[in-house]
Amino acid sequence: MASTIRVRAIASGDTTQVQSLINHPMDSGFVKDSKGQIIPPHHIEVVEFEHAGKVVFTCLWGPAVSKDPYVKFSFKGGKKGDDIKVSWVDNKGQSDSTVAKIQ
Amino acid sequence: MLRKTLIAVAILAGAAQPLLAADKASDPKADFKAFREYFTKRFPKVALDDFVNGPYSMDAGLRKQWEAIDAFPPYDFVVDKGKQMFAAPFKNGKTYGDCFPNKGVGIRQDYPQFDAKSGQVITLDVALNNCREANGEKPFDYNKDDMAALTAYMAFTSRGKPMNITIPKDPRALAAYKKGEEYFYTRRGQLNFSCASCHVQNPGNHIRTEVLAPALGIMNAMPIYRSTWGGMGTVSRRLRTCNSQVGAEPLPAESDEYRNVEYYLSYMANGLPISGPGTRP
Numbered sequence: 001m002a003s004t005i006r007v008r009a010i011a012s013g014d015t016t017q018v019q020s021l022i023n024h025p026m027d028s029g030f031v032k033d034s035k036g037q038i039i040p041p042h043h044i045e046v047v048e049f050e051h052a053g054k055v056v057f058t059c060l061w062g063p064a065v066s067k068d069p070y071v072k073f074s075f076k077g078g079k080k081g082d083d084i085k086v087s088w089v090d091n092k093g094q095s096d097s098t099v100a101k102i103q
Numbered sequence: 104m105l106r107k108t109l110i111a112v113a114i115l116a117g118a119a120q121p122l123l124a125a126d127k128a129s130d131p132k133a134d135f136k137a138f139r140e141y142f143t144k145r146f147p148k149v150a151l152d153d154f155v156n157g158p159y160s161m162d163a164g165l166r167k168q169w170e171a172i173d174a175f176p177p178y179d180f181v182v183d184k185g186k187q188m189f190a191a192p193f194k195n196g197k198t199y200g201d202c203f204p205n206k207g208v209g210i211r212q213d214y215p216q217f218d219a220k221s222g223q224v225i226t227l228d229v230a231l232n233n234c235r236e237a238n239g240e241k242p243f244d245y246n247k248d249d250m251a252a253l254t255a256y257m258a259f260t261s262r263g264k265p266m267n268i269t270i271p272k273d274p275r276a277l278a279a280y281k282k283g284e285e286y287f288y289t290r291r292g293q294l295n296f297s298c299a300s301c302h303v304q305n306p307g308n309h310i311r312t313e314v315l316a317p318a319l320g321i322m323n324a325m326p327i328y329r330s331t332w333g334g335m336g337t338v339s340r341r342l343r344t345c346n347s348q349v350g351a352e353p354l355p356a357e358s359d360e361y362r363n364v365e366y367y368l369s370y371m372a373n374g375l376p377i378s379g380p381g382t383r384p
Binding site: 019 | 174180333
């Protein structure tokens, strides 16, 4: 299974800008399929970005977040070559994580 | 009397309608030249290879948004999926690669082709399903999902390669081309639009919020991730949507008409680079 996470982190000055795209259906639980059956809720609940062993950004997501969510933020610190770890857990307990180098 | 006048007007309107379609015997080479000249003269500032980027070649603001989106192209995950599907063997141990020259890598630009055996135009999508059936697998739906993932991967491996469509010396091939051309310039639907009404007469203009893409190179970006769909779609899906947008009954995916019009448009785009899979609003 290919990674469900795309991440790009760019350091400039004393901040690092992180952009990330996650492949996930993000079903809200309020939508019906073509047969009229409710599609059960299936969405990410927590996304964490870690840098040097410290969580720098946490997302608490719910059913209102779109499919294949995109997130962009900056944090203080981080330099070129550092690792940044991204991980998510959804309401079914599925998860994925990846590590990328800051550019 | 009034009726006669109306008919006369209708006939006149009909005669004025084919903008580029030659009334003379079809000559693809002359059509190609006229088609290319029309677009390069009308849009002198657009680089020839840029036409394949559709509406983004026409509108600077839209282009900026596209460039921002393309930092994480929305088709990225689908190309990954297509790559895995393409490499996965069928039950009999063969793969898609065995059905195509060069193992199926970098060949998107050669489709659609005219197949002398069946006397029909074979698009990449049809070739893929033929491959599945020859290997005892069920064919995929032509509109999206698996088919879009496979064609997206194949287009991705062919990026930058110039479209290379040939019309063999076979009257049936020329007939298919001619039918495709006719379909493209024929008005239909409640709005009474032809494909050309939007994509030849009005590229770069807005239709509601959307910027119309030029017909030149429009097939090079296929398949596309369309934000409106929230997913990928094949050539068939796009053509069916075009039909319903003008209030016409969509044809079955990969019907004769669709394959012929894809043949015609791809031939018109000969020499322009493959840019698929594309991203569209």
